Amino acid sequence: MEKKTIKPDIILYAPKGEYHELPLLFINYLLKKNNWGTIFLGPNIDLTVVEPIAEMEGIEFIYLHLITNFTGFFIDDYLEGVCKKFPNKTIVASGVEMLKAQRQFRNLVLLKRDEDIYRFIKKEFTP
DSSP, X not given: OOOOOOOOOEEEEEETTOOOOHHHHHHHHHHHHTTOOEXXXXXXXXXXXXXXXXXXXXXXXXXXXXXXXXXXXXXXHHHHHHHHHOTTSEEEEEXXXXXXXXXXXXXXXXXXXXXXXXXXHTTOOOO
16 A cells, blocks of 8 residues: 655744743644644754745745743744744744734734644634
8 A cells, every 4th residue: 555645734843942842742743643744843943944944845834832931032023033034934833932922923823722723733723
């Protein structure tokens, strides 16, 4: 039996200074289980690492998970920077730090509750 190859459509990472890998691994597992093509970069990733991978054909989403305030920046400032760096991608953000986010951006989806994450994974989420 031939195994079906799923092309990647989402990149997962935790920003530089964020070392909580387990939630990101679990989200990656759930995405794969629901037939998403993922590229898992892991924790403590600088945006310069994400940039060339985001240019790959088929990548539509960049998913970041943030539990701690890793840089001393306001979360809104970080999210604005990511949204501006990748204007043609949908930025999906989850983790407890997202509860502090105040601003919205055109290409940003904030997942503030576990059920939001599950609905996104099942492609049922509407912000």
